[in-house]
Amino acid sequence: MKNRTKIPxxxxxxxxxxxxxxxxxxxxxxxxxxxxxxxxxxxxxxWYQELFRDRSMMEAVRNSLILAGLxxxxxxxxxxxxxxxxxxxxxxxxxxxxYFSTIPIMIPEIILGMVFMVFFSFLGxxxxxxxxxxxxxxxxxxxxxxxxxSRLIGMDVSLEEAARDLGAGEIKxxxxxxxxxxxxxxxxxxxxxxxxxFDDVVISIFVTGATTNTLPVKIxxxxxxxxxxxxxxxxxxxxxxxxxxxxxSEVIRRKR
Amino acid sequence: MxxxxxxxxxxxxxxxxxIEEVVLxxxxxxxxxxxxxxxxxxxxxxxxxxxxxxxxxxxxxKTTTLRIIAGLxxxxxxxxxxxxxxxxxxxxxxxxxxxxxxxxxLFPHMNVFENIAYGLKIKKLEKKxxxxxxxxxxxxxxxxxxxxxxxxxxxxxxKQRVAIARAIVNNPQVLLLDEPLGALDxxxxxxMQLELKKLQKQLGITFIYITHDQEEAINMSNRIVIMRDGRxxxxxxxxxIYNHPETSYVAQFVGNANILKGKIHRIEEExxxxxxxxEVTKLILSDTKNLTKEVGSPIVLAIRSEVVEFxxxxxxxxxSAIVLEKSFAGGMLRMVLxxxxxxxxxxxxxxxxxxxxxxxxxxCYWKPEQAVIVKET
Amino acid sequence: xxxxxxxxxxLLVIPFYFYTIIFVILPLAYMILLSFLRRAEIWGVxxxxxLDNYKNIFEPVYLNTFVESLKLALLCxxxxxxxxxxxxxxxxxxxxxxxxxxVTLLMIPFWTSALIRMYGxxxxxxxxxxxxxxxxxxxxxxxxxxxxxTYPAVVVGMIYALLPFMxxxxxxxxxxLDWSLIEAARDLGASSVHxxxxxxxxxxxxxLLSGIVLTFIPSMGLFFVADILGGNKIVLxxxxxxxxxxxxxxxxxxxxxxxxxxILTSLILTLYRKVAKVRELEGLx
Numbered sequence: 001m002k003n004r005t006k007i008p009x010x011x012x013x014x015x016x017x018x019x020x021x022x023x024x025x026x027x028x029x030x031x032x033x034x035x036x037x038x039x040x041x042x043x044x045x046x047w048y049q050e051l052f053r054d055r056s057m058m059e060a061v062r063n064s065l066i067l068a069g070l071x072x073x074x075x076x077x078x079x080x081x082x083x084x085x086x087x088x089x090x091x092x093x094x095x096x097x098x099y100f101s102t103i104p105i106m107i108p109e110i111i112l113g114m115v116f117m118v119f120f121s122f123l124g125x126x127x128x129x130x131x132x133x134x135x136x137x138x139x140x141x142x143x144x145x146x147x148x149x150s151r152l153i154g155m156d157v158s159l160e161e162a163a164r165d166l167g168a169g170e171i172k173x174x175x176x177x178x179x180x181x182x183x184x185x186x187x188x189x190x191x192x193x194x195x196x197x198f199d200d201v202v203i204s205i206f207v208t209g210a211t212t213n214t215l216p217v218k219i220x221x222x223x224x225x226x227x228x229x230x231x232x233x234x235x236x237x238x239x240x241x242x243x244x245x246x247x248x249s250e251v252i253r254r255k256r
Numbered sequence: 257m258x259x260x261x262x263x264x265x266x267x268x269x270x271x272x273x274x275i276e277e278v279v280l281x282x283x284x285x286x287x288x289x290x291x292x293x294x295x296x297x298x299x300x301x302x303x304x305x306x307x308x309x310x311x312x313x314x315x316x317x318k319t320t321t322l323r324i325i326a327g328l329x330x331x332x333x334x335x336x337x338x339x340x341x342x343x344x345x346x347x348x349x350x351x352x353x354x355x356x357x358x359x360x361x362l363f364p365h366m367n368v369f370e371n372i373a374y375g376l377k378i379k380k381l382e383k384k385x386x387x388x389x390x391x392x393x394x395x396x397x398x399x400x401x402x403x404x405x406x407x408x409x410x411x412x413x414x415k416q417r418v419a420i421a422r423a424i425v426n427n428p429q430v431l432l433l434d435e436p437l438g439a440l441d442x443x444x445x446x447x448m449q450l451e452l453k454k455l456q457k458q459l460g461i462t463f464i465y466i467t468h469d470q471e472e473a474i475n476m477s478n479r480i481v482i483m484r485d486g487r488x489x490x491x492x493x494x495x496x497i498y499n500h501p502e503t504s505y506v507a508q509f510v511g512n513a514n515i516l517k518g519k520i521h522r523i524e525e526e527x528x529x530x531x532x533x534x535e536v537t538k539l540i541l542s543d544t545k546n547l548t549k550e551v552g553s554p555i556v557l558a559i560r561s562e563v564v565e566f567x568x569x570x571x572x573x574x575x576s577a578i579v580l581e582k583s584f585a586g587g588m589l590r591m592v593l594x595x596x597x598x599x600x601x602x603x604x605x606x607x608x609x610x611x612x613x614x615x616x617x618x619x620c621y622w623k624p625e626q627a628v629i630v631k632e633t
Numbered sequence: 634x635x636x637x638x639x640x641x642x643x644l645l646v647i648p649f650y651f652y653t654i655i656f657v658i659l660p661l662a663y664m665i666l667l668s669f670l671r672r673a674e675i676w677g678v679x680x681x682x683x684l685d686n687y688k689n690i691f692e693p694v695y696l697n698t699f700v701e702s703l704k705l706a707l708l709c710x711x712x713x714x715x716x717x718x719x720x721x722x723x724x725x726x727x728x729x730x731x732x733x734x735x736v737t738l739l740m741i742p743f744w745t746s747a748l749i750r751m752y753g754x755x756x757x758x759x760x761x762x763x764x765x766x767x768x769x770x771x772x773x774x775x776x777x778x779x780x781x782x783t784y785p786a787v788v789v790g791m792i793y794a795l796l797p798f799m800x801x802x803x804x805x806x807x808x809x810l811d812w813s814l815i816e817a818a819r820d821l822g823a824s825s826v827h828x829x830x831x832x833x834x835x836x837x838x839x840x841l842l843s844g845i846v847l848t849f850i851p852s853m854g855l856f857f858v859a860d861i862l863g864g865n866k867i868v869l870x871x872x873x874x875x876x877x878x879x880x881x882x883x884x885x886x887x888x889x890x891x892x893x894x895x896i897l898t899s900l901i902l903t904l905y906r907k908v909a910k911v912r913e914l915e916g917l918x
Binding site for chain 1: 642643644645646648649650652653654656657658659660661663664667716719720723724726727733735737738739740741742744745746747748749750751752753754755756757763793796797850851853854855856857860861870871874875878884887888891894895898902
């Protein structure tokens with residue numbers, strides 16, 4: 001019996017180790033004093049200092065945070081409203097529109113990027129934060145919409161009915177019953193949207209302007225033209241952020 | 257879909273036209289879902305303080321009727337009156353009617369106190385008042401001290417009580433209960449039946465209760481409404497429904513009665529004789545409602561299984577039968593008998609002494625007044 | 634809920650309809666239109682209708698790119714199936730405590746920038762990098778392998794980027810499995826292998842299929858992986874589109890390539906829906 005469980009466990013461990021390998025490498029090298037990543041010259045915080053002094057890098061971080069923040073808020077508003085509304089209307093077109101709305105996360109990112117690029121230039125929109133937010137919102141909406149919708153479908157209809165039965169009007173029912181119950185779905189949809197937007201390089205490359213750099217675009221350009229070890233430091237910080245967010249949400253989930 | 261507008265004279269002015277005693281009236285309610293006609297003209301008056309039960313198998317339309325009263329569904333035609341006022345156009349939150357839902361529908365994100373206080377908060381009652389009412393309601397359902405629990409921490413029976421408290425705390429004119437005990441086990445169900453009945457007497461609220469369990473209906477109700485296929489089959493007191501079913505469906509559904517078909521053999525002043533399976537049996541004429549008074553015309557009899565007696569010897573009014581099967585369940589002996597024309601008859605009685613074995617030839621009989629003439633449906 | 638008053642719920646869906654029409658349907662329509670137009674001499678497009686862009690795709694050099702992309706996608710997806718399915722399966726059989734831990738462990742790389750993770754591989758793969766030195770230290774090889782900017786490096790990168798999708802998809806499907814069915818099969822005389830293939834695999838097929846879709850489709854378009862780990866040596870459809878768009882400035886041709894890739898994608902999705910008999914991608918959320 002023991003050997004039987006050992007093989008699966010070994011398999012899980014090996015894959016997980018390989019998965020974490022590049023991440024660990026980055027963390028370790030972020031403390032490397034040397035400029036060349038193949039040489040180890042001892043522990044140093046040099047790259048962290050340089051990172052915070054690098055104004056263009058800091059601006060890219062700021063841009064990415066603004067972009068991801070705006071996109072996920074837009075998506076949360078539009079997506080949640082739509083999911084709630086869709087439950088209450090019986091238009092024939094609603095299935096069709098719901099299908100089209102998910103296209104941005106179904107087709108390869110490159111196509112979405114290229115489509116937005118040609119379309120925005122056709123409209124004559126100036127490339128920059130506006131085009132970025134418009135494009136990112138488009139692929140964030142389906143995350144929120146689908147999550148909230150499936151939550152609503154799984155929700156017991158009689159809860160809303162009970163609230164009305166107890167005297168609550170439609171709007172009151174929404175704010176006291178429906179919204180609290182779908183809130184977890186909205187939050188996880190927003191988190192996923194934020195991560196996808198913050199992480200996105202493919203679409204951003206196509207719709208960003210010459211002066212607006214997002215972090216992934218900047219890293220990508222650097223990777224093609226020679227990387228500064230600052231990236232290691234930045235990655236380590238971002239990783240820390242990710243772990244904090246995941247750990248935090250895990251703690252909240254456990255408490256419930 | 258728009259709710260049908262109420263009768264011109266009554267609806268628009270909201271004028272009270274009915275006697276005070278009638279708290280709820282349904283008039284010719286019809287409802288269809290797509291192609292499916294669910295309610296085919298339901299008319300009923302419910303008096304104040306009554307405990308009335310809708311009894312029927314699933315799909316008979318009883319839940320739809322309840323939802324129409326609550327305002328959660330709109331009838332295609334017909335009117336609902338509460339206290340003499342047509343409420344067709346009234347949203348559920350505006351009706352002074354509360355529902356105890358089948359699956360309880362307790363709000364999972366609120367604790368017991370918040371659940372019960374929900375309706376009161378909406379009415380903008382003072383905090384102290386809410387506190388007092390909720391505490392009283394919890395006392396009433398014997399869950400004092402459970403204020404802070406959340407629904408997922410409660411047992412089925414406790415959830416049920418909270419759902420009831422949440423509804424009655426609003427002091428509704430009519431309380432609608434949709435199979436409230438359906439999810440509980442038998443023992444708890446019996447206990448809750450008693451408690452509910454007591455609660456209803458104590459509060460004097462009109463209860464409209466839905467169930468598919470005839471025992472529950474008989475134990476609790478002042479009146480029972482038997483529903484079948486979107487129509488009312490019979491309305492009456494438990495005694496009327498049980499002892500004097502009007503139709504073969506009611507006899508079978510409520511009393512598990514045997515339905516035997518025969519012909520009228522002889523008609524006298526106080527009794528008649530029927531020919532069943534080629535043999536003659538005597539009936540006392542208690543009511544002649546469903547009787548076609550002609551010799552030779554067909555007749556349908558309902559005979560409950562527990563009134564069927566049997567013996568080895570031929571007796572007056574007895575029919576010859578062969579024992580097909582016997583079984584025991586819940587301290588009852590149940591025998592399936594076959595009459596000489598091939599029709600089957602079920603006999604049951606308390607105790608487990610079973611003197612007859614399958615295949616044996618016996619005679620079965622019943623007291624003449626215990627066979628009821630019913631309409632075949 | 635059907636209220637008495639006819640609701641105003643349609644107001645809620647208006648922004649969604651608006652956004653989907655303006656920023657999804659119209660752009661896609663524009664892409665299709667563009668793919669039938671002739672490119673202008675220097676910059677932009679003319680209003681001339683042409684099928685040349687589609688004819689162009691059939692030129693060997695471009696057709697080859699398509700074939701190569703599909704081959705790579707197929708190769709990566711195969712690897713991902715054989716790594717991801719057992720992982721998801723074993724994971725679902727862990728105790729509740731460990732299940733949650735492994736899910737959390739998976740989430741961290743999943744939520745970490747793909748670019749950054751790729752960069753980790755660069756450090757590992759580069760010539761005289763960690764891997765070369767490790768292999769030489771244990772005398773597995775004599776001289777540096779120079780894995781960076783090779784085909785295997787791209788394959789590893791793709792697998793690495795997409796494996797979590799497969800794992801989570803399979804996991805959520807296996808999680809839902811009613812294990813008593815397997816016990817019933819064993820009880821009826823099936824061997825554990827037979828029970829696996831006739832019961833477990835069949836019932837978790839939706840998860841596996843959605844995992845395949847979730848890995849196959851992006852793997853055709855992840856041009857940056859090929860770019861970063863493959864140098865400029867490996868050209869996939871994604872790279873080709875990017876090149877036509879940004880460098881050659883031949884938008885109509887890029888549009889035609891995208892249309893073909895979109896059709897290919899929708900074919901796969903349609904096939905998936907037919908086979909798996911579901912509407913949404915299971916396990917995605």
